[in-house]
Amino acid sequence: MSKWNLKVFGLVAEEKVLSYKEVMQLPRRTFNNDIHCVTTWSKLDNEWEGIAVQEVLQGIEIKPEAKYVMLHAEHGWTTNLPIADFMRETSFFGLKHNGALLTPEHGYPLRMVVPHLYFWKSAKWLRGIEFMASDKPGFWERNGYSMYGDPWKEERYDFD
Numbered sequence: 001m002s003k004w005n006l007k008v009f010g011l012v013a014e015e016k017v018l019s020y021k022e023v024m025q026l027p028r029r030t031f032n033n034d035i036h037c038v039t040t041w042s043k044l045d046n047e048w049e050g051i052a053v054q055e056v057l058q059g060i061e062i063k064p065e066a067k068y069v070m071l072h073a074e075h076g077w078t079t080n081l082p083i084a085d086f087m088r089e090t091s092f093f094g095l096k097h098n099g100a101l102l103t104p105e106h107g108y109p110l111r112m113v114v115p116h117l118y119f120w121k122s123a124k125w126l127r128g129i130e131f132m133a134s135d136k137p138g139f140w141e142r143n144g145y146s147m148y149g150d151p152w153k154e155e156r157y158d159f160d
């Protein structure tokens with residue numbers, strides 16, 4: 001894992017790159033949630049081990065004009081969400097799911113988990129967090145998915 005790191009950039013006073021070791025040394029806790037996918041399935045009663053968003057942002061000064069976040073995953077995959085949703089108490093960086101390390105398929109070593117939005121906002125293989133002043137579409141959002149993705153309002157696609 002010597003090449004993996006997590007970069008915090010965009011509208012911050014100073015860019016920060018956390019190494020794998022630094023991320024793994026951050027305090028962790030358990031998160032329990034239900035997840036909703038856009039294709040109508042849900043994963044109920046998940047138990048995760050993860051890192052609170054605030055732990056990763058410790059010591060990082062976010063500029064007041066930052067209102068949105070772009071999550072950057074391996075190979076250029078991205079997804080956008082408002083900063084308030086990213087920083088919600090229930091959002092976190094997941095390392096283990098139901099007792100086991102994330103498998104490569106599910107985002108090893110670290111994935112975002114934003115349980116109150118559709119699961120496509122939960123970037124797997126996370127590598128970067130970019131703070132932005134205005135909203136920009138990520139990968140699926142450019143291809144018609146909702147900019148926000150509220151499962152309770154069934155905000156799936158922005159075609160109409």
Ligand SMILES: Nc1nc2c(c(=O)[nH]1)N[C@H]1C(S)=C(S)[C@@H](COP(=O)(O)O)O[C@H]1N2
Nearest residue numbers: 037073077105106119120121122123124125
């Ligand atoms: N990096 C990355 N993250 C991603 C995706 C992706 O294609 N690439 N797909 C999203 C979508 S559409 C869903 S439904 C969930 C699926 O997560 P799972 O494979 O753990 O079920 O991951 C989300 N995160």
Ligand SMILES: [Mo]
Nearest residue numbers: 037038119120
């Ligand atoms: Mo999905």
